[in-house]
Amino acid sequence: MDTENGSADLYSHLGDYNVLSLTAPFSPERYIDAIRDCENAGMEAIIIDSISHEWDGKGGCLEIVDQLGGKFQNWAQVTPRHQSFIEAIVTSSCHIITTVRRKQDYDMTKDDKGRVQVQKAGLKEITREGFEYELTANIEMDTRHNATASKDRTGLFMGKPAFIPSEQTGELIREWCESGIDIEQETKSAIAKLANCASIDELKELKATLSPLVHQHPDFMKAAKTRYAEVQKQVATIE
Structure with missing residues (x-):
């Protein structure tokens, strides 16, 4: 998905790939539609170059807020649209690689005489803060x-x-x-092992040995909660 004025063509020497050119307006919905088009076309991996336009491009989130009046309360309408864009990425059936533009960031500080100084504070991604928390890497x-x-x-x-x-x-x-592992099969195996746990410590040890995906699975968590209560009751009876 090329939002960079045809720059995807510069990498044709690397091999065969498909290009979907995305031009303004760069609204969240147009990105979402483009992702769906790639999925429906049977693509296994999508490179979005770049996501910055969805935030700070023509027709992107910042411009949409300005058009609505530029007030803080206008974000109540735009934030859900941006969130839907993120959800389209993290829930896609495809592997997705995103690129983002970066720019110099600055901090306003005061010296020992109270004078305001502008200092460079490294590079900052041009997208909504916190996007990297959604990424695997x-x-x-x-x-x-x-x-x-x-x-x-x-x-x-x-x-x-x-x-x-x-x-x-x-x-x-x-x-x-x-x-990866077969989550459903591993979950069934983990639930079966719960019956052999005779103490709270054994239950905790079992959970620690499992993949995070397994011990967060609803079926395992429900079974673990039930077994935890049973073990507590058994211990209370013995005492």
């Missing part, structure tokens, strides 16, 4: 194309030296994506 690039992770649920990049992304990087991510 957030990779930041410097001007020399070196990448570091500011967030990484995969464990592939966090705390590692800066690197230049390559095909091997993509292969690592793909292998991680394909190394």
Whole structure:
């Protein structure tokens, strides 16, 4: 999904891929429709280059708020639309990679004489604050194309030296994506193990050994709550 004036064509030497060009207005709904079009076309992976226009582009969220009057209460109408855009990304059946523009950020401070000073405060992503919390991994690039992770649920990049992304990087991510577990089967197995837990400590130990996806599963949580109550009752009877 190209919002950068045809820049997707600059990477044609890397291999075959499809391009969906998205032009203004860059409303949340147009991004959502584009994601759905990719899904319906059978795409397995989507690169959105970039999401910044949805926030700060022509027809994006900031402009929509201005058109509504520019008042704080106008965000009550725009925030749900932006949230729907985020939900379309995180709930998509496709793997999604998003890029975001960055700009220099500044802080207003006072010196020891009370004079206001403007200081550089690093680079800031041009999208609504907090977007990276929705991501599995957030990779930041410097001007020399070196990448570091500011967030990484995969464990592939966090705390590692800066690197230049390559095909091997993509292969690592793909292998991680394909190394998942069968949640339903693992949940059934975990529920069966609950019956063998005779103490609260054993219940806690079982939970600690499970994948977070399993011990957050509604069926497991319901069964664990029931078994917890049973164990507490047994302990009280013995005492």
